[in-house]
Amino acid sequence: MPPKRKTSNADVDNKPNGSHASKKGRTDLQEPHHNAKQTEDFGIVLREFYPPEMSNERCMAYNDGTIQRPIETLEEACRDTADKRQSVEAGKAVVHWFKSDLRLSDNRGLHTASQIARDNKIPLIGLYILSPEDFAAHSTSPARVDFTIRTLAQLQRDLAEHDIPLYMETQEKRNKIPGRIVELCKKWEVKHLRGNTEYEVDELRRDAKLVRLCAESDIDFTPIPDTCVVSPGALSSQQGKQYAVYTPWFRSWLAFLKENPDYLELSEEPGSNPGDSRKKLSDLFDCQLPASPKNKELSKEEKERFEKMYPAGEHEAFRRLEKFLEEKGQQYAEGRNILPGEHTSLLSPYFASGALSARTAVATAKRMNKNWLDRGDQGYMTWISEVAWRDFYKHVLAHWPFICMNKCFKPEHTNIEWEYDTEHFQAWCDGKTGFPIVDAAMRQLRHCAWMHNRTRMVVSSFLSKDLMIDWRRGERYFMENLIDGDFASNHGGWGFGSSTGVDPQPYFRIFNPLRQSERFDPNGEYIRHWVPELRDIEGKAIHDPYSNQDGAKVAEKNGYPRPIVDHAESRTRALDRFKSALQG
Numbered sequence: 001m002p003p004k005r006k007t008s009n010a011d012v013d014n015k016p017n018g019s020h021a022s023k024k025g026r027t028d029l030q031e032p033h034h035n036a037k038q039t040e041d042f043g044i045v046l047r048e049f050y051p052p053e054m055s056n057e058r059c060m061a062y063n064d065g066t067i068q069r070p071i072e073t074l075e076e077a078c079r080d081t082a083d084k085r086q087s088v089e090a091g092k093a094v095v096h097w098f099k100s101d102l103r104l105s106d107n108r109g110l111h112t113a114s115q116i117a118r119d120n121k122i123p124l125i126g127l128y129i130l131s132p133e134d135f136a137a138h139s140t141s142p143a144r145v146d147f148t149i150r151t152l153a154q155l156q157r158d159l160a161e162h163d164i165p166l167y168m169e170t171q172e173k174r175n176k177i178p179g180r181i182v183e184l185c186k187k188w189e190v191k192h193l194r195g196n197t198e199y200e201v202d203e204l205r206r207d208a209k210l211v212r213l214c215a216e217s218d219i220d221f222t223p224i225p226d227t228c229v230v231s232p233g234a235l236s237s238q239q240g241k242q243y244a245v246y247t248p249w250f251r252s253w254l255a256f257l258k259e260n261p262d263y264l265e266l267s268e269e270p271g272s273n274p275g276d277s278r279k280k281l282s283d284l285f286d287c288q289l290p291a292s293p294k295n296k297e298l299s300k301e302e303k304e305r306f307e308k309m310y311p312a313g314e315h316e317a318f319r320r321l322e323k324f325l326e327e328k329g330q331q332y333a334e335g336r337n338i339l340p341g342e343h344t345s346l347l348s349p350y351f352a353s354g355a356l357s358a359r360t361a362v363a364t365a366k367r368m369n370k371n372w373l374d375r376g377d378q379g380y381m382t383w384i385s386e387v388a389w390r391d392f393y394k395h396v397l398a399h400w401p402f403i404c405m406n407k408c409f410k411p412e413h414t415n416i417e418w419e420y421d422t423e424h425f426q427a428w429c430d431g432k433t434g435f436p437i438v439d440a441a442m443r444q445l446r447h448c449a450w451m452h453n454r455t456r457m458v459v460s461s462f463l464s465k466d467l468m469i470d471w472r473r474g475e476r477y478f479m480e481n482l483i484d485g486d487f488a489s490n491h492g493g494w495g496f497g498s499s500t501g502v503d504p505q506p507y508f509r510i511f512n513p514l515r516q517s518e519r520f521d522p523n524g525e526y527i528r529h530w531v532p533e534l535r536d537i538e539g540k541a542i543h544d545p546y547s548n549q550d551g552a553k554v555a556e557k558n559g560y561p562r563p564i565v566d567h568a569e570s571r572t573r574a575l576d577r578f579k580s581a582l583q584g
């Protein structure tokens, strides 16, 4: 018999500093030493619904298996209710609960629901519940909320073409969602509910609760793995452990797909509902789109801007995917780091809302690459490996759930001494640091709600090393502003990964902003576009205007700030801080 585990729950994790931490966990790590007042003033503790930071002890208890991971809690709920779920009757309709999978094509949960509906000759209903609390908890940006609602509008039209209604409503309190879904199922006499799994901690726990609640009411809710090409838990090292490093994980991901080609098979769109469904479910067809919560509204100008930049829905996602792979896919390996121009797919908002599945993206690139995943054209192979990063970070999140609790991947890095300088932080947000590449990128973020991957790395390194500001503030600022904000990828970018794997970012890889600028924006076009104060500077001086007499004159005249820190000094300070934290 497996050892009995402690069951973790949100109440315990949400105690400040994990004060109810398991006593069985390892205790040989220092506890976080941040000054609570400092971090609170800085908006870290003020992250809604969460404690300032989970204790190291509790993190280690997750690592050594003393505390159950949320994904295991969900699996356990599914196992415990399996018999009951299998024996439920057909009911009068089937529901697919949409979350971050807002599309018809290649949607495994929706496809399964549609099959049950078809087999039983009953209609399929789409359900979406918007929760302002969820948006607050995830610091979801107004741009992403708006994009979600626009995507819902397209989804509603697409489903209606199949005579499938999309019922949408707003639930202020997110903990009411499972109960409300059961209520709706009872009202509609639904016995089969499907929904694709999301891997964030609260979402896994919510689904586990729903599985049990449904079973009590003789409703079969089966969560379906869909969001990753290869689902979390499917890959493990030779020692049977979760990979913590990307390169061997990616080798294993490729090998898995070779052995299991069905993982790249795409699900069909749902068929049409029976002919009388429009009449029977007429109320549900008239459903209004939910509104953005007040604190997530865009201005009229922003709304129009983002609508133009990112038209919503899966048709646009397909169009972009095909166009990108045909026109730029083969140049991606060389082009992906070049800052001026568009050399990447700009598909991240569509992946984040689920308008496009990662499977479709990989299968399409594979088809264009003569049906190969790991040989053939370098451009296609590199792009596939980038999409795989998205899977990788979700695997990391499912296995090390404490990263959702304001925690870095390696608990032993908790004790780094950070700065909480609000002026420096504001200069970074406003793109006024005096480092042109950093400022260009931060202004791109403000204007486009998106930033190039290369500059995401540059500005995150600048905030957490040059300014020594607590990386979690940057992580949160990104979520509050990105249209593609995705917890796993964002945390990964800020707090976990680096392509070398041996280098635990954000800690030791310190980017030199000047070198990055000279290398990836050699003629300064990206900077000239986003930092108009420097437009008239000729040649290489644009990268570091105050180091050159003519550059300095233009910069000064146009009010461009001098660098707020000295990179060489900051670098030394960062290395000292990291070393002493690790020695501690």
Ligand SMILES: Cc1cc2nc3c(=O)[nH]c(=O)nc-3n(C[C@H](O)[C@H](O)[C@H](O)COP(=O)(O)OP(=O)(O)OC[C@H]3O[C@@H](n4cnc5c(N)ncnc54)[C@H](O)[C@@H]3O)c2cc1C
Residues within 6 Å of the ligand: 336, 344, 345, 346, 347, 348, 349, 351, 352, 386, 387, 388, 389, 390, 393, 451, 452, 453, 454, 456, 457, 460, 478, 482, 484, 485, 486, 487, 489, 490, 491, 492, 493, 494
């Ligand atoms: C500090 C930091 C924060 C980030 N935050 C996010 C985030 O919140 N949401 C997000 O989707 N990506 C995030 N990324 C990853 C990456 O920057 C974006 O996915 C990418 O820039 C999106 O542009 P694209 O669609 O043109 O990408 P392409 O280069 O065309 O890549 C295709 C897709 O692959 C995936 N991908 C590519 N690179 C990565 C990566 N490093 N990690 C994970 N997935 C990747 C994305 O889904 C992307 O859309 C972050 C990276 C860093 C360094």
